[in-house]
Amino acid sequence: MxxxxxxRLQFALTALYHFLFVPLTLGLSVLLGIMESVYVMTGRRIxxxxxxxxxxxxxxxxxMGVATGITMEFQFGMNWSYYSQYVGDVFGAPLAIEGLMAFFLEATFIGLFFFGWDRLSKPGHLAVTWCVALGSNFSALWILVANAWMQNPVGSRFNPDTVRMEVTDFLAVIFNPVAQSKFVHTVxxxxxxxxxFVLSIGAYYxxxxxxxxxxxxxxxxxxxxGLASALSVVVLGDESGxxxxxxxxxxxxxxxxxxxxEPAPAAFTIFGIPDQDKHETRYALEAPWALGLIATRSLTQAIPGIFDLVDDAKLRIGRGVEAYRAMLSLQSDPANQAARRTIAMRQRDLGYAMLLRRYVDDPTRANADDINRAAWDTIPNVPALFWSFRIMVAIGxxxxxxxxYAFVVAARRRLDRRKGLLRLALWSLPLPWxxxxxxWIVAExxxxxxxxxxxxxxxxxxxxxxxxxxxxxxxxxxxxxTALLVVDLYLLAKYVRLGPSESWLVPDLATRLAPPGGVEMEPRTLHHPSLERMEPKGAGPSGI
Structure with missing residues (x-):
């Protein structure tokens, strides 16, 4: 290799590992806010x-999410140094803001959440819990702003003197349409x-x-x-499309x-077997008009196919070679204004000329075969994306x-009678991940x-x-x-087996604290966040 x-493999593995923890953090943080809001309104201990x-x-x-996420930022400088040098002015700002929000804002409120139960009022602790939820979501926002710029590099321009991308409009970077759609869809x-996760563990109990x-x-x-969120994912996925x-x-x-x-509006392929070598899709089962309505929201706008996109890439490669040639001229003569005008006019195509570097050292000397191969490189792996997208949608x-179904059964108070539903919920636990x-595979x-x-x-x-x-x-x-994942699964399984803190018993604590003479002590239920006192049988308060 x-x-x-x-x-690429290293970053993919670390990103996939990290993304095992991010969605659960986002979801549980909001659910905690909902549960504690009910507690504050009703005062019920449960x-x-x-x-x-x-x-x-x-x-x-x-x-675990923090531990697996820190190392990813170092990879930009270690494994992707030219990327960092070329676009660091743009990419670094949202990444730095995310770090501030994640490690200062969010971490502070998480500490108050765990240690503030007996130190804050009910409304005060509730505010802390919702701040944890907001902090988690804002942390995701800035990461997705940075990632969305990689998908749609707006608010920036190429500087031929520094040979770097530079920010021209930071608000355009923040309010990138791709960032908005990716954020709401991901959250x-x-x-x-x-x-x-909550449904499955509740079903287990x-x-x-x-x-x-x-x-x-x-x-x-x-x-x-979950029902409201799942419906939102579908609607917001349409916006992403x-x-x-x-x-x-x-x-x-x-x-x-x-x-x-295809003629507008294009059909959506429900099932098929793509063949990237023969450039065809066998056994295609299509839903007429569906793709055109989803992707263009019109009945008249056509969606270009792969062959037309390859032809367009060839044209852009040709225009990019002009910009590359102008860059060479500018290096030898920085005062060459004609070269600067060419770069300004063709800078959006300069990256396409760089695709030729896979086949030739100097893109200005590429032949028609090199351009054809570089143009086909602009098409991602079709079968991988085709199946990843459809499996994801089916799960949604x-x-x-x-x-x-679970909502209807719960509303009718018949959960105990629906063992099949409970088993189905339990076995569905891995599907969100x-x-x-x-x-993530479809996007990246x-x-x-x-x-x-x-x-x-x-x-x-x-x-x-x-x-x-x-x-x-x-x-x-x-x-x-892998060690972190094993530890995470072990700890989650351990505390799921223990259940709520109301059921935590320490059977050997009474024996260890028994005074000389063998006075028997009865173990009591330990309440979180503080431990209840334990008293000898037949005696007054022990003072422990």
Missing amino acids: SVVDLS WRDMTVFWGILFGINFA AAGYVTGAM LLRGRHVELARRSITVAASF YVTTQNQKAKLAAIEAMWRT FYFIALFA IAAELG YGRQPWIIEGVLPTFLAASPIAASNIWLSLAGFVVFY
């Missing part, structure tokens, strides 16, 4: 116990993950006949919140395995049906061959380091991250 392939219990699981997951998917009151209420909250049509036509064509431009519609990872793998869409090819962005160094760090990441 080349240095670029290894660097809702506080629910908030404390799910808060413990949230804390475990949050800690809604995180809400679904949190709801599915009901099947075992444990913590029945907590489980019933948790399932009711999760089912209603529309934005993709405007900015990443090759990604959309690959997702749909649309080889040729399954969630709508499951949450709707599968859908989330598939969505679908951007290839670009690390910055239309600006910088991925194979030029990697650091010039030895492949052996990457193999070593990759092995270290796999071992370390």
Whole structure:
């Protein structure tokens, strides 16, 4: 494997590991706010116990998310040094803001959430809980702003003197249409993950006949919140499809395995077997007009197919070669105004000329065959995107049906009688993570061959380091991250088995604290966040 392939593999693995924790953090944080809001309004102890219990699981997951996320930022400088040098002026700002929000704002409120139960008033602690939820969501916002710029590089320009991308309009970077659609879609998917987690654990308790009151209420909250979130994911996914049509036509064509431009409105391929070698999709089952309505919101706008997009890429490569030639002229004569005008006019196509660097050292000397191969490189892997998208969508519609059914059953107070539903909810626990990872593949793998869409090819962005160094760090990441995942699963399983803090018993504590003479002490239930006193039988308060 080349240095670029290894660097991509390493970042993909670390990102996939990290994204196992992010959606659950987003979803549980909001559910904690909902549960504690009910506690403050009703004053019923059961809702506080629910908030404390799910808060413990949230804390475990949050800690693992932070541990796996820190290393990703260092990879930009270590594995992707030219990327960092080329676009650091743009990409660094939202990344820095995210770090401030995640490690200062969010972490502070998380500390108050866990240690402020007996130190803050009920409304004060509730405000802290909602600040944790807001902090988690704002942290995701800035990461997605940075990622959206990679998908749609707005608010920036190429500076031929520094050979870097520079910010021209920071507000345009923040309010990037891709950032808006990605944020709401990703956050809604995180809400679904949190709801599915609570629903599954609640179903587990009901099947075992444990913590029945907590489980019933948790399932009711999760089912209603999950249904609203799952419906939102579908609606917001439609918006993502529309934005993709405007900015990443090759990604959309690959997702749909649309080889040729169809008359408007285009059909949506429900099922098919794409063949990237023969450039065809066999056994296609289509829904007429559906893709045209979703992707263009019109009946008259055509969606370009892969062949037409390749032809367009050839034209852009030719225009990009003009800009590349002007760059060479400018290096030898910085006062060449004609070269500057050419670069200003063709800078949006300069990245396409850089695709030729895979085949020739000097893009100005590329032949027709080189240009043809570079143009086909702009098309992502069609089968991978085609199937990833459809499996993700199928899981999304399954969630709508499951949450709707659970909501109806919970509203009728018949959860105990629906063992099949409870088992189905329990076995559905991994599905949100599968859908989330598939969505990540569609978004990131679908951007290839670009690390910055239309600006910088991925194979030029990697650091010039030895492949052996990457193999070593990759092995270290796999071992370390796998260990973290095992610890995370162990801790989650441990506290799920323990259940709410109301059921935590320490049977040997009484024996250890018994005074000389063998006075028997009775173990008492330990309440979170403070421990209850333990008193000797037949005696007054022990003072312990």
